[in-house]
Amino acid sequence: SLLLSSLSPPLSPYVLSPSLLLSLLLLLMFSLSFSLLSLLLSLLSPGKTxxxxxxxxxxxxxxxxxxxxxxxxxxxxxxxxxxxxxxxxxxxxxxxxxxxxxxxxxxxxxxxxxxxxxxxxxxxxGVKTGNQPPGKMEYHVIPHSLPGHHDCKTIRIIYNVLPGTQGPEHPNPGKPFTARGFPRHCYLPDSEKGRKVLRLLLTAWDRRLVFSVGTSSTTGELDTVIWNEVHHKTEFGSNLTGHGYPDPSHLDNVLDELKAQGITEEEEQ
Incomplete structure (x- = not known):
């Protein structure tokens, strides 16, 4: 008998009573009924034309x-x-x-x-949104100053977008798109106005307005990730390419470009 008891599986401590089984069954039926009702209501209540x-x-x-x-x-x-x-x-x-x-x-x-x-x-x-592909936006402060902004540190933004397939909102749905030059590093002064621009850029990112899919103005490549009319400074410590500092009007220009996309500090409040 000792051998038999050692070979027999132990009784489960989780034996369900008939009343508990009935309660679980009723809960499952209610959940399914609610899901079906929600689906039916969504079909009977189409969106606006x-x-x-x-x-x-x-x-x-x-x-x-x-x-x-x-x-x-x-x-x-x-x-x-x-x-x-x-x-x-x-x-x-x-x-x-x-x-x-x-x-x-x-x-x-x-x-x-x-x-x-x-x-x-x-x-x-209304609220304007774009067709920016999925990706990631991160930022942090680095202990160095930008030319023309020696009184503060620097905000570094890192954008990363991977290549993929175009969706129905893109120029050529179903076709692949490329994503050149990622991750892209961009820079803002860690000043009051620079932090304001950062906050609005975060909103622009959430609304898919920082990048788009189209034709590159620099290489002519089709079906690739491009900037979407909001300029960024991608050069740190110099301005050899025209995409760096000093540029006294840059922050105001970016605020105007964001405003053209419907993103303002007043709208955020």
Whole structure:
């Protein structure tokens, strides 16, 4: 009997009672029912149409002004150059007026992220996002100063983006893209204004606005990761390439470029 008991598997201390089994079964059924209900509701409640997205930023114009739509270059009093319909809208903040269908066509040619940018004055409605590929942004302070900023240390930003495959938001979905020159090191003075620029760059990164996929302006390479209209200083200690310091206007220029992307200190607060 000693031999048999040593060979027999011990009884599990986790024997479930019938009531506990029933409770677990009911919980599982509830979870599945809730998941199915959520899926059904998502199917029955589709997102906004393109026209609805655009219209939320517009005020309807009753009497057409005697001027042309600057998107299609046709008279605002007539039909859009893209397709029928005589709805004319005035953008609520800046007041510029366009055919609704022209704005819809413009929106469909962009990222379709729920935001709209006035083609005349660049005012952004909603939160603009980009098509920056996945990657990593890190930063730290180094105990050295930049030319022209001898009174403070230096913030070093490190961007790293790997090559991959283009998504539906990119120029050539399904095709591979390259990522040259990564990791990229960039520099800011560790001053009050430099830290402000850093905070806004972190927001730009989160909104996928620092990089894009397109054609390199320096090499002409297609389908590669490129800077997205926000300039960075990549040279430390000198300015031999024009991408270093001293540059007294650099921080203000970057703030203006970020503002053009809809990123400001006021918007962050």
């Amino acid at each position: 393109t026209e609805e997205v655009v219209k939320q930023y517009l005020q309807k114009v009753r009497i057409a002004p005697e001027e042309n739509c600057t998107i299609c270059m046709e008279a605002l009093g007539g039909a859009s150059g893209y397709k029928g319909g005589d709805f004319i809208g005035r953008l609520a903040q800046c007041g510029h007026q366009y055919h609704l269908q022209c704005l819809v066509a413009m929106y469909n040619n962009g990222n379709k992220d729920g935001s709209l940018q006035c083609p005349t004055c660049k005012t952004i409605y």
